[in-house]
Amino acid sequence: MRVVVIGGGPAGLYTALLLKQARPEHDVVVHERNRADDTFGWGVVFSDQTLENFRAADEPTFTAITENFAHWDDIDVVVRGRRITSGGYGFSGIARQKLLTLLQQRATDVGVDLRFSSTIRSLADVGDADLIVAADGVNSGIRAELAHAFQPDLDTRSARFTWLGTTLPLDAFTFFFVENEHGVFQAHCYRFDDRTSTFIVECDERSWRAAGLDRKDADQTIAACEAMFAESLGEHRLMSNAAHRSASPWTNFVRVKNARWFHDNVVLIGDAAHTAHFSIGSGTKLAMEDAIALARHVANGDDLGDALQRYQDERIMESLRLQNAARNSMEWFEHVKRYLGLPPEQFAYSLLTRSQRVSHENLRLRDATYVAGVERWFASRVEKSRSLPSTSLRAGFFARDDDTPPMFTPFQLREMTLENRVVLAPMDMYSARDGTPNDFHLVHLGARALGGAALVMTEMVCVAPEARITLGCTGMYAREHVEHWRRVVAFVHEWSRAKICLQLGHSGRKGATRLPWEGADLPLESERWETIGPSAIPYASRLAAPRVMTRAEMSQTCSDFVRAVQMAVEAEFDMIELHCAHGYLLSSFLTPVSNQRDDEYGGSLDNRMRYPLEVFSAMRDVWPVERPMSVRISATDWMDGGITPEESVAIATAFTTAGADIIHVSTGQTSTDAKPVFGRLFQTPYSDRIRNEGAMPTIAVGNVTEADQVNGIIAAGRADLVAIGRPHLSDPHWTLHAAASLGFKGMHWPPQYHLGRVQLERELERGR
Numbered sequence: 001m002r003v004v005v006i007g008g009g010p011a012g013l014y015t016a017l018l019l020k021q022a023r024p025e026h027d028v029v030v031h032e033r034n035r036a037d038d039t040f041g042w043g044v045v046f047s048d049q050t051l052e053n054f055r056a057a058d059e060p061t062f063t064a065i066t067e068n069f070a071h072w073d074d075i076d077v078v079v080r081g082r083r084i085t086s087g088g089y090g091f092s093g094i095a096r097q098k099l100l101t102l103l104q105q106r107a108t109d110v111g112v113d114l115r116f117s118s119t120i121r122s123l124a125d126v127g128d129a130d131l132i133v134a135a136d137g138v139n140s141g142i143r144a145e146l147a148h149a150f151q152p153d154l155d156t157r158s159a160r161f162t163w164l165g166t167t168l169p170l171d172a173f174t175f176f177f178v179e180n181e182h183g184v185f186q187a188h189c190y191r192f193d194d195r196t197s198t199f200i201v202e203c204d205e206r207s208w209r210a211a212g213l214d215r216k217d218a219d220q221t222i223a224a225c226e227a228m229f230a231e232s233l234g235e236h237r238l239m240s241n242a243a244h245r246s247a248s249p250w251t252n253f254v255r256v257k258n259a260r261w262f263h264d265n266v267v268l269i270g271d272a273a274h275t276a277h278f279s280i281g282s283g284t285k286l287a288m289e290d291a292i293a294l295a296r297h298v299a300n301g302d303d304l305g306d307a308l309q310r311y312q313d314e315r316i317m318e319s320l321r322l323q324n325a326a327r328n329s330m331e332w333f334e335h336v337k338r339y340l341g342l343p344p345e346q347f348a349y350s351l352l353t354r355s356q357r358v359s360h361e362n363l364r365l366r367d368a369t370y371v372a373g374v375e376r377w378f379a380s381r382v383e384k385s386r387s388l389p390s391t392s393l394r395a396g397f398f399a400r401d402d403d404t405p406p407m408f409t410p411f412q413l414r415e416m417t418l419e420n421r422v423v424l425a426p427m428d429m430y431s432a433r434d435g436t437p438n439d440f441h442l443v444h445l446g447a448r449a450l451g452g453a454a455l456v457m458t459e460m461v462c463v464a465p466e467a468r469i470t471l472g473c474t475g476m477y478a479r480e481h482v483e484h485w486r487r488v489v490a491f492v493h494e495w496s497r498a499k500i501c502l503q504l505g506h507s508g509r510k511g512a513t514r515l516p517w518e519g520a521d522l523p524l525e526s527e528r529w530e531t532i533g534p535s536a537i538p539y540a541s542r543l544a545a546p547r548v549m550t551r552a553e554m555s556q557t558c559s560d561f562v563r564a565v566q567m568a569v570e571a572e573f574d575m576i577e578l579h580c581a582h583g584y585l586l587s588s589f590l591t592p593v594s595n596q597r598d599d600e601y602g603g604s605l606d607n608r609m610r611y612p613l614e615v616f617s618a619m620r621d622v623w624p625v626e627r628p629m630s631v632r633i634s635a636t637d638w639m640d641g642g643i644t645p646e647e648s649v650a651i652a653t654a655f656t657t658a659g660a661d662i663i664h665v666s667t668g669q670t671s672t673d674a675k676p677v678f679g680r681l682f683q684t685p686y687s688d689r690i691r692n693e694g695a696m697p698t699i700a701v702g703n704v705t706e707a708d709q710v711n712g713i714i715a716a717g718r719a720d721l722v723a724i725g726r727p728h729l730s731d732p733h734w735t736l737h738a739a740a741s742l743g744f745k746g747m748h749w750p751p752q753y754h755l756g757r758v759q760l761e762r763e764l765e766r767g768r
Contacts, residue, residue: 685718
């Protein structure tokens with residue numbers, strides 16, 4: 001087989017040498033437009049696991065790389081005069097030019113035909129070939145030529161960066177942060193040989209322009225960056241080797257995806273197929289692991305089309321997984337300014353866990369001393385009587401011994417104190433009759449209160465008969481409702497240490513539907529009522545359009561909410577939450593997806609917020625001042641034309657200004673046309689943004705399933721409370737079990753369950 005590789009970077013060279021090594025009879029040619037010794041970029045990074053993959057693929061290449069790299073285990077975060085260190089990462093750096101030289105030599109040794117200063121501009125230049133490997137980078141000409149087949153998705157990000165080198169010797173992967181009159185600047189730095197380190201400077205567009213960097217050439221940029229990072233650089237200098245960018249040394253990262261990775265006999269590899277932001281240092285790793293997979297499948301000698309399909313199937317999922325982590329990391333750095341309000345200890349922890357691939361317990365495996373220091377520091381902050389000076393993170397922040405995991409620290413809202421950070425998420429049970437809660441609700445909510453959740457939230461309790469979603473929804477509009485809810489509240493207060501929150505809402509255009517297990521979004525066959533909404537837009541095709549609310553109906557509905565709050569006072573609830581999410585009535589006013597009014601309640605965001613804020617303010621006026629209120633919002637509609645991230649912060653801020661004590665951050669469910677991106681902790685970034693950009697407490701929710709995740713969210717400052725939904729359905733004692741699994745002895749168990757606790761902790765200890 002004749003193989004033509006277009007591009008002599010790590011992806012192309014490694015593919016060529018692995019194919020030739022596996023099948024010496026193949027004719028393998030590499031075309032590289034640059035000369036063999038042209039130098040661009042500085043160092044590249046590999047994890048210990050990636051190096052093991054190289055060992056398995058080609059021992060000589062692995063040996064050559066490992067004989068020429070710089071290895072480190074630590075990450076240093078330098079911010080506001082503090083250097084915080086976390087260890088156990090296991091990374092290696094090598095000069096990019098050295099790596100290319102090693103790969104060129106190895107490729108030559110196995111018989112690859114390397115042709116430098118050879119430019120392939122289109123497939124017409126290739127000539128006869130059985131397999132064409134497009135390894136021509138981010139700006140791939142081959143990908144562009146076959147765009148109809150590959151369907152590329154290129155996302156040019158807003159932040160600016162410049163890739164420099166320095167003689168500063170570093171013993172850790174180091175992040176430097178500088179705040180000045182122009183904005184915020186960060187440097188991603190790591191050593192790759194005895195004398196040289198990579199020094200990538202990155203900043204947001206506004207800071208870049210304010211500092212005049214948009215008008216500076218390479219020499220001027222170096223001088224400006226040396227001045228900015230002078231405290232960290234000392235006597236060391238910065239350098240550039242990108243002569244082709246001397247006039248304009250700054251660029252934007254481009255995230256590359258493709259729907260397909262091969263077409264006929266042409267296959268994409270490396271940056272031509274995908275990119276991962278440099279903040280997780282995985283671009284070259286991905287490229288060379290692509291090469292391993294492609295060479296393995298092609299060398300098997302099977303049908304080429306089948307081989308390329310298997311290659312795509314294997315690698316596209318791995319690249320998406322890493323790209324998701326890289327996206328989280330990239331967005332953290334793009335918006336780093338919002339995190340600089342965190343204390344340095346929490347800022348560093350947030351940075352280390354930014355990708356959501358590194359969890360609290362994963363950090364503990366890497367560096368138990370560091371995590372113990374974080375936990376001591378975090379626990380100390382919630383004790384108002386403590387005011388002790390902090391010291392080095394590695395030495396422990398405080399002269400105390402407190403091993404409380406972050407999720408088991410207390411939290412206060414007004415005069416309500418929660419014993420831990422776990423919330424039973426509100427989940428509709430559809431088990432009421434005429435809106436009246438019954439023994440099911442008593443057992444359901446009571447069991448979760450006994451199970452250790454500090455705050456138990458009811459399902460959405462509807463403020464009028466026509467406010468219900470289904471005939472099985474609970475209500476707070478009749479006298480009998482008060483007595484039955486009072487029974488539930490009394491049980492929680494008498495038999496547990498939990499607090500209980502009443503979530504109030506109105507179904508709006510999503511009302512008058514059957515029970516969900518009878519079919520999703522199906523209208524009632526009988527007893528149907530006319531739904532209402534801001535505009536006559538149906539939620540789903542099988543549901544009728546709502547009646548457009550008049551001003552009189554808006555006033556009446558507001559009165560219904562106020563009445564429900566007054567009843568909640570009688571029932572002795574500890575907290576109220578107003579449901580303004582998931583496409584129900586008040587959510588329908590907030591989002592332009594369903595609000596197309598042309599009066600003062602539609603159009604601009606201020607107008608769309610007007611009615612929900614009127615309802616909230618009326619509720620706050622009759623709710624006791626010492627008791628907290630929260631608001632649940634959908635921070636995104638997951639569709640074009642919906643609520644923007646900036647609007648979600650503005651909505652949360654408006655409710656907080658009106659008296660909300662905490663924002664419960666959910667997403668979506670406002671339209672059946674939404675395209676949510678599900679995954680682990682997929683809604684947490686929205687809580688993170690609102691909390692840290694809007695400077696307000698939040699509740700995170702959404703596919704949080706493990707105590708490890710709760711600890712990470714709380715310790716990083718991504719939320720103040722975490723709502724656990726479905727795991728609580730299968731395990732009412734989720735929080736008690738989490739405490740036992742973490743070896744935390746300070747969790748209160750009902751005395752009736754003492755023997756069960758002893759046995760569980762004994763079994764867990766034996767397992768450890």
